Amino acid sequence: xxTTTLFLILALFAIRSFGQSIPSPKxxxxxxxxxxxxxxxxxxxxxxxxxIAAASDRTKLVDIGKTEEGRTQYMMIVSSPENxxxxxxxxxxxxxxxxxxxxxxxxARRLADEGxxxxxxxxxxxxxxxxxxxxxxxxxxxxxxxxxxxTLRLLDKVxxxxxxxxxxxxxxxxxxxxxxxxxxxRSLSQLPRLYEKYIGHDNNRDFFMNNMSESKNISRQxxxxxxxxxxxNHHQTGPPGSVVAGPPYxxxxxxxxxxxxxxxxxxxxxxxxNRLNAEGKPGYTQRNGSVFSTWWNGGLRTxxxxxxxxxxLTEIIGxxxxxxxxxxxxxxxxxxxxxxxxxxxxWLYKQSIDYSVSLNYAVLDHxxxxxxxxLYNIYLMGKNSIERGSRDNxxxxxxxxxxxxxxxxxxxxxxxxxxxxxxxxxFGFGARPTTPVKYYDLVFKDSTLRDARGYIIPADQxxxxxxxxxLNALIESGIKVHRATAEFTVEGKKYPAGxxxxxxxxxxxxxxxxxxxxxxxxxxxxxxxxxPVRPYDAAGxxxxxxxxxxxxxxxxxxxxxxxxVPYGAIQAPKGSLQKAxxxxxxxxxxxxxxxxIAVNDLLQAGVVVHRVTNASNDNIAxxxxxxxxxSKPEAxxxxxxxxxxxxxxxxxxxxxxxxxxxxxxxxxxDVYGGSMPxxxxxxxxxxxxxxxxxxxxxxxxxxxxxxxxxxxxFVGGAIPATISxxxxxxxxxxxxxxxxxxxxxxxxxxxxxxxxxxxxxAGGNIVTIGSSTSLAYHLKLPVRNxxxxxxxxxxxxxxxxxxxIPGSVMRVKIDAxxxxxxxxxxxxDVFFQSSPVFHVAPEALSKGxxxxxxxxxxxxxLRSGWAWGQGYLRNGVxxxxxxxxxxxxxxxxxxxxxxxxxxxxxKFLFNELxxxxxx
Numbered sequence: 001x002x003t004t005t006l007f008l009i010l011a012l013f014a015i016r017s018f019g020q021s022i023p024s025p026k027x028x029x030x031x032x033x034x035x036x037x038x039x040x041x042x043x044x045x046x047x048x049x050x051x052i053a054a055a056s057d058r059t060k061l062v063d064i065g066k067t068e069e070g071r072t073q074y075m076m077i078v079s080s081p082e083n084x085x086x087x088x089x090x091x092x093x094x095x096x097x098x099x100x101x102x103x104x105x106x107x108a109r110r111l112a113d114e115g116x117x118x119x120x121x122x123x124x125x126x127x128x129x130x131x132x133x134x135x136x137x138x139x140x141x142x143x144x145x146x147x148x149x150x151t152l153r154l155l156d157k158v159x160x161x162x163x164x165x166x167x168x169x170x171x172x173x174x175x176x177x178x179x180x181x182x183x184x185x186r187s188l189s190q191l192p193r194l195y196e197k198y199i200g201h202d203n204n205r206d207f208f209m210n211n212m213s214e215s216k217n218i219s220r221q222x223x224x225x226x227x228x229x230x231x232x233n234h235h236q237t238g239p240p241g242s243v244v245a246g247p248p249y250x251x252x253x254x255x256x257x258x259x260x261x262x263x264x265x266x267x268x269x270x271x272x273x274n275r276l277n278a279e280g281k282p283g284y285t286q287r288n289g290s291v292f293s294t295w296w297n298g299g300l301r302t303x304x305x306x307x308x309x310x311x312x313l314t315e316i317i318g319x320x321x322x323x324x325x326x327x328x329x330x331x332x333x334x335x336x337x338x339x340x341x342x343x344x345x346x347w348l349y350k351q352s353i354d355y356s357v358s359l360n361y362a363v364l365d366h367x368x369x370x371x372x373x374x375l376y377n378i379y380l381m382g383k384n385s386i387e388r389g390s391r392d393n394x395x396x397x398x399x400x401x402x403x404x405x406x407x408x409x410x411x412x413x414x415x416x417x418x419x420x421x422x423x424x425x426x427f428g429f430g431a432r433p434t435t436p437v438k439y440y441d442l443v444f445k446d447s448t449l450r451d452a453r454g455y456i457i458p459a460d461q462x463x464x465x466x467x468x469x470x471l472n473a474l475i476e477s478g479i480k481v482h483r484a485t486a487e488f489t490v491e492g493k494k495y496p497a498g499x500x501x502x503x504x505x506x507x508x509x510x511x512x513x514x515x516x517x518x519x520x521x522x523x524x525x526x527x528x529x530x531x532p533v534r535p536y537d538a539a540g541x542x543x544x545x546x547x548x549x550x551x552x553x554x555x556x557x558x559x560x561x562x563x564x565v566p567y568g569a570i571q572a573p574k575g576s577l578q579k580a581x582x583x584x585x586x587x588x589x590x591x592x593x594x595x596x597i598a599v600n601d602l603l604q605a606g607v608v609v610h611r612v613t614n615a616s617n618d619n620i621a622x623x624x625x626x627x628x629x630x631s632k633p634e635a636x637x638x639x640x641x642x643x644x645x646x647x648x649x650x651x652x653x654x655x656x657x658x659x660x661x662x663x664x665x666x667x668x669x670d671v672y673g674g675s676m677p678x679x680x681x682x683x684x685x686x687x688x689x690x691x692x693x694x695x696x697x698x699x700x701x702x703x704x705x706x707x708x709x710x711x712x713x714f715v716g717g718a719i720p721a722t723i724s725x726x727x728x729x730x731x732x733x734x735x736x737x738x739x740x741x742x743x744x745x746x747x748x749x750x751x752x753x754x755x756x757x758x759x760x761x762a763g764g765n766i767v768t769i770g771s772s773t774s775l776a777y778h779l780k781l782p783v784r785n786x787x788x789x790x791x792x793x794x795x796x797x798x799x800x801x802x803x804x805i806p807g808s809v810m811r812v813k814i815d816a817x818x819x820x821x822x823x824x825x826x827x828x829d830v831f832f833q834s835s836p837v838f839h840v841a842p843e844a845l846s847k848g849x850x851x852x853x854x855x856x857x858x859x860x861x862l863r864s865g866w867a868w869g870q871g872y873l874r875n876g877v878x879x880x881x882x883x884x885x886x887x888x889x890x891x892x893x894x895x896x897x898x899x900x901x902x903x904x905x906x907k908f909l910f911n912e913l914x915x916x917x918x919x
Contacts, residue, residue, distance in 0.1 A: 022055045022145050023048070025137060033138040034350030037183035039130055039320055041174035042071065042167045045137060049074055056144045057081040058155060065217035068197040069168040073217050076162040078143050080155040083116055090116045090159055091226055097375050098227035098308065100382030100507045108383075112375035117367040118228040120161045121360055122218075125204055125300060127169025127195035128188050129236035130177075131318045131349075135356035136162055136234070142357060150365070157368035161226060165233075165300070166203060166214060169195035177320065186321060190733065192740040194674035198683040202676045202899060207303040208515065209543065210476040211683070211900050218300065223307055223478030223508075224568035229374040230268065232312040232363050233301040234356060238290075241328025243283025243342050244316040244355060245290035246272055252522055253294040255397050256510040257305055258381040264310045264374075265294070268366055272312075273339070275362035281355055283325070283342030290315065295521065296537040297514050306511035307478060308381035310374075314359060318352025382507030389505030390557070393451045394444045395513070397520040408439045447555070452504055455516050455544075456490060456552045459498035462591035462621070464573075465645040466903045467549035471500055472570050474515060480506045481565045488560035493552070498573060501562050516544045516551070518809070518864035531800045532868060538807035538833075540865020541901070545809050545829040548904025575641040580650040583629045586637055587612075587649045590623035590823030593688070593903060596910050598640035598648075599625050600689035603663050607633050611914070614657030615817060623822020623911070626655055662915040664710040666692035669700075669718045672736075672743040677715035677770070680900050681909070688906075690913055697745035701726075703755045706762040711912060716770025716895060723749040723778065753778050761885025767912050773836045773891040779884060782841035782850060783891075786876040803872045807833040808865025812854040812878045812894070820853050820881055820890060823907045828854070829863050830878065830894035831902050837876035837893055844882075853879040853892075853908075879908065 025031075028048045031038040040048075053061035053076065060077040067073055083090065093115035097108060123136030140162050143151060164170070172195050173188065180186045194200030199212065206215040222228065238244045247269030253262055273284045292313060296302050304311035317325070327344040334341055367374060394400065443449060457467045471481055482501040487494060504512050521539040525532055544551060565571065577586070588595040590611075602609050608631050615622040627633050629650075641648045668685065670678045678694075685692050695712060699705075705712070725748055732744045747753075757779060760766060768775050776783050787803060788795045810832040814821050837856070844850040855878055859871035867873075879892045890912055896905035 023051055024145070025141055032350075033134050033141070034348075034353035036322055036349055037186055037320055039174040039177050040134065040137065041178070042164075042171040045133070045164070045170065046072070046074065046167070048137065049076055049140070052076070052140065052144055058084060058144050060084055060087060064163070064221055066213060067166075067168045068213050071167040071171070073167055073214060074164055075221060076140055078140060078155070078160045078162060079116070079158065080152070083155070083159055087159070090118070093375070094118050094227050094229075097379040098382055098507060100379050100386060103379065103383075105383075108376055108379040112372045112379065115371070115375050116157060116159045117230070117371040117374050118159045118161065118226055119364060119367045120163060120222065120226070120228040120231040121234075121363070122163040122165045122232070122300070123234045124167075124170050125165035125233065126201055126235060127166050127173040128191065129234075130173065130188070130320060131236055131316055131352045131356060132234035133164070133170050135353050135360070136164060138353050139357055139360050150361070154361070154364045154368045157371050158364050160364065161221065161228060163218065163221070165218065166196060168197060188319070190736065191673055192737065192743070194676065194679055198679040199899075200674055200676050200679065202680070204299050205537070205899055206298070207300050208298050208477060208511075209473050209899070209901050216476055219476050219478075220568060222304070222309070224476075227307075227378075227478070228309060229378050230310045230312065230363060230367055231301060231304045232314075232360065235313055235315045236318065238283070238315050238317045239285060240326050241331030241342070242285040242289065242338060243281070243325065244314050244359070245285050245292065246314040246359070247312055248286055249292045249294050250288045250290070251293065252524065254297070254305065254510075254514070255395055255520070256513045257294075258308060258384055258510070260377050260381050261305050261308060261310065262294070264377065265312075267370075268310055268312060268363060271366035272359050272362045275358055275365070276355065277340050279358055281358065282340040283338075284340065285338040287337050289337030291534075291536055293536045295535060295539070297511075297541065298537065303477070303511070306514055307508045308378050308385070308510075312363065316352050316355060317347060318349055320349050322349070323347050385507050385509035386505050388451070389453065389503065389509045392447070394449060395451055398522045399520050400443050400449065403443045404435070404439050407442050408435045450555050451513065452516070452553045452555060453557050454501055454503040454554050456495055456554060457500045457502070458550060458552070459496045459500075459573075461550045462589050463549055463593060465575075465592060465594045466547050467500070467551070468571055468573060468645060469903065470515075470543060470547050470549060471502075473543070474502065474512070475565065475568060475570060477508070477511060478567060479508055479512060480567065481571075482562035483565055483571075484561055485563050486561040490554060490558045490560065491556070501560070516542070516553070518542050518545070521808075521866035523866070523868065529801065532804045532806070535806050535866070538865065540808040540863070541831075542809050542829075542864040543901055545863055546831055546898075546902040546904060548828060573645055575644065575646040575648070577634070577638045577641045578647070578649045580652060582652045583650045584652055584654045585626050585628040585650075586633065587620055587651055587655075588625040588627070588646065590621050590625065590907070591825070592646060593906055593910075594644040594646055595625060596688050597644055598637070598646060599661065600663070601640065602627065602633065602636060603661065604689070605636060607631050607636065609661045610658040611661055611822075612655045612657060613659055613819075614655070617655040617657070620651075620655055621823065622817065623819065625661070626658060628654070663691060664913055664915050665708065666690060666913055667695035667709040667712045668692050669712065669714045670694045670696060670743070671718070671746070672696070672740060675715060675717055677717060677897070681713065681715055681897050684897060684900055684906065688910065690910075696743045697747055697752060698742055700755050701745070701748070701751035703758065705755060705759040706764045709759075709764060710915060711765045711767060712756075712759065713767045713909070714769065714772040714775065715897070716772055719747050719768065719772040719775045719778070721771070721774045721777070723747055723753065725750045749778070757884070760887035760889060763886035765888045765890065765912060767890045767892070767909060769892050769897065769909075770833070770835060770895050773893055776838075776882065776889060776891050779889065781882050781884070781889070782844035783838045783877075783880065783882070786837040786839045787872060798869070798872060803869035805832050805834065805865075805867045805870065807831070808867055809863040810856070810867065810870075810873070810894070811861045811863050813857040814854045815852065818851065818853050818881070820879075820908060820911050822911050824904065828904050830854070830896065830905055831898040832894050833898070835878075835893040835895065837873060837878060838880065838891070840877055840880060848883070850880050850882045852877045853881060
C-alpha cells in the first residue's frame, strides 16, 4: 500500500514537473483559441484553469472573491516552479518596496535585487470585447506549456498575475454568441442585458469607489496584496485604420503623478511597439493616434497611476466573426503616432490573439530585463511621495501657473530678456522673453497655496456613515488611514475620538490628493479658438466633494493619538440609540443617507414613521424621520443604529408638523440590453432597501400606469430630446428570447408621451435625471434651455468654443425647504456632464406652476474639473418641480446618482420615493 502511494506521489510530481498532462485549449474546449466563430464561456474557462493548475508546477490558482452573480473570480499566478514555492516572500518584497515605509535606499536596492518583478495581465473586463478574455486563456496556456529559452527566462524573473476581470460577462456573451447553430448567424449584437449585473461597461469606471464586488476583488489584489509594478488591461477596439492603440498616451496627464510613472509608460510602450514591428505586425498607434490619455482616475488601468503602477491599456480590433481593416487614408502615411501603418485587409480573430500574446510577451520581456529597475523605481516613487507629504509642497497645476503669468502681466512693460542673447537665439529658434523669478515665488511660496499635509474627518458629523464609505473606498485602494483613539486638537480645533485622519506622507499620496482635492484640467482645444478636445471620461470628480461629508484640510504637519488602520481593514464603526427617561419618540436625521435604509426596514416591519415637515423644531433637521415610542421600535432602532452607523436620538415631546410616511409603488425605467445609469440606480435601490419594479417601454405604452405605480424614475438616456413616432423598427426581432421580449422597445412620441402625461394628470409623480429632463419640453411645460444664444434671429445651442463642461463638479444653491431637497442642505456639489440647464417663465414662477429646487447663483461655480464659459450658467435652474394635473414632474439636470458616487445628491431621488399622508 505504501509503495503504491509513493508511486502515485512520484507520478503526480512527474506530471507537474514535466507538464505531460497539461491540456491544450483544443483538447479542452474542442477548438483553438482564435478559431473563427468560436467562443469559450466562463464555465468552460473555469474548468480549464483548474485543469492547468492541477497539472502544472508553474501555477497557483487563487480565488479572489465572488462576482455580483455569485461566480468565483480567479487569479492564475504563473512563474517558475521555484518562484511559485516562494510567492509569499516575493509578495512581501513587492509590498515593502511599493509602500516604501521606513526603508532606506540601500535596503530598497537589496530587496529590488532579491525580488521578482510582478506583472498583472487581465482580460474580459468588457465582455463583448472577446479578444481580452481569450488572449488570457491563450497566454496562460503558452506561458505554462512553452519550454523555449525566452519563456523560461521570463518566468524566472517575473511573477505574472493573470486575472479574469468579469466572469459573469463572459458567460453571458459567449453563450449568446454560440446559441446559433449556424456559424454565419452568430453575432454579439442584441445582447439582452448588461454584461455586468448592474453596470455593464461602467465596470471600468468603479475603481476608486469599489462599489461592485468585482472591483473590490481586483483592488484588493492590486493595492493591498500584490502591488504589481506593471498592470496590463486588455480592451477593444482599435481606432479604424489601425490594429491596436497603446502607450504612450496623449496629454494631459494628471499633475499629481510622479514623473517616473509617465516616462515608464514611454519605456513599456517602446518595448510593445518594437516587438510588433520586429515580428512584422503593423498597425500599432500611440499618443494622438488614439483618444486615450492618463488624466482620469477610476478605470482599472488609470487608478494604477495614482499608486505608482505603470498602467497599460491596449485597444485592439478583432471578432470571432471575421472582419476587415477598413481603408482610412489619413492612417496610411507613417508618422510618430503610427510608424508602421496597416493596409486594408481581411482580419481574422486568430490575428488579434497572436498580437495580444506578442504584446504580453513584450511587457513581460521588459519587466524581466528591467526587474531591478521596476522594483526600485516603485520604491523611489513611494519615497518621493512620502517626502513631498512631509514638507511644504506645491503641485504644479494650470491655475497656479496662470496665477504666475497673470501676476507678471500686471507689471509695467519691461525688457524681460535678462541674458540679452537667449539659447533660443543662439540656436535660431527666435527670442522668447523670460519672466522674473519673483512671480514664481509669489505663487509657489505662498503658504496658503500649499498641498495639504493631511485631512481630518470628524466623527461628530450628521452623515458620518458616508464619510466612512469614502474611507473604506480609500482603504480598499491600499491607502493608509489612521483613527483617533482619544479626543485631540489640531490648529485650535477639537476633534472627538473615533475621527479619522488621512496623512499625505504616504506612498500613494497621488491617490489621496486626487480623492480630496479638485482636479484642475487644462483648457484643451484642437487649436486656438477652435473646438474643445473631449477628455477621456471625466475632467473632474473629487469624491470628497460629491459625497458631501465634512473634512478639514490641514496645511501644517500634525500629530495626535492616532492608530494606523491595518492595510485593507474595512471600517465599521457603530452608531448608538440615545435613550432618556421620558421618550415620545426617536429622530433619524434626514441628512444621513443610511437613515433611509433604516426607515425602509421599519416600514417593511409595519412600524409607523413620520417626516418632520417644519423647520422650526429645535435641533431637528427639516425632513428628518420621527418614530413614535408607542410602536415599541427600540430593538429595531438599536440594531439599525449599530449596523448603519446612525446616531438616533430620543425626544421628550413629539415634533410639530408631522406627515405619516408610506412607501410608494416605484417603477424604474430600463431598456432591452440594459441601461448603465438605470443599473446604477437599481443597485442603489437595493442597497437602500427601496422596493421597486423595472418598467420598459411596452408597459409604458400600454397605459393605465397610475393603477400600478405612484412614481416612475427616468435616468439619463431614457427620454431623448427628439422622440420619433412608433415605426416598424419597433417590431420585436424573432430571435429575441421569450423572457426578454417585453423589454424590447423605446420611448415614442405617439404612445409613450401621452401615457406619461396621463399618469401625471392622474396624480402620479415622475422623476427625471440628466437628459431625460427633456420630458419637460415634450410636455410643453413653461421652461426653456438656458444654454442657447440667438444667431440670425434663431436660438441655437451654445457651441463648444463658448461653453463646454464635459464632466465636472459644480456648486449649486438649493431651496432647502423644498421636500425634494430635505437633508441636502442649502448648497451641494453636483456632477455636471453636459447637463441640461433651464430658464423658467416668470409667469410660471409667480403662479407656482414651476418651482426651482437648485440653481447656479454666480458666474464661477466650478469646483473640480474643466468648465469653459461657466458664466453662462449664472441664474440657470439646475433642478425644478412642476405641477402637471394632480401629479408632479421632478427634473434634475445634474447627474444626481452618477455611478453611485455622488452620495450628497442621492437624497434628491430618495425624497421623492415616499408618500406623505397628513395626520
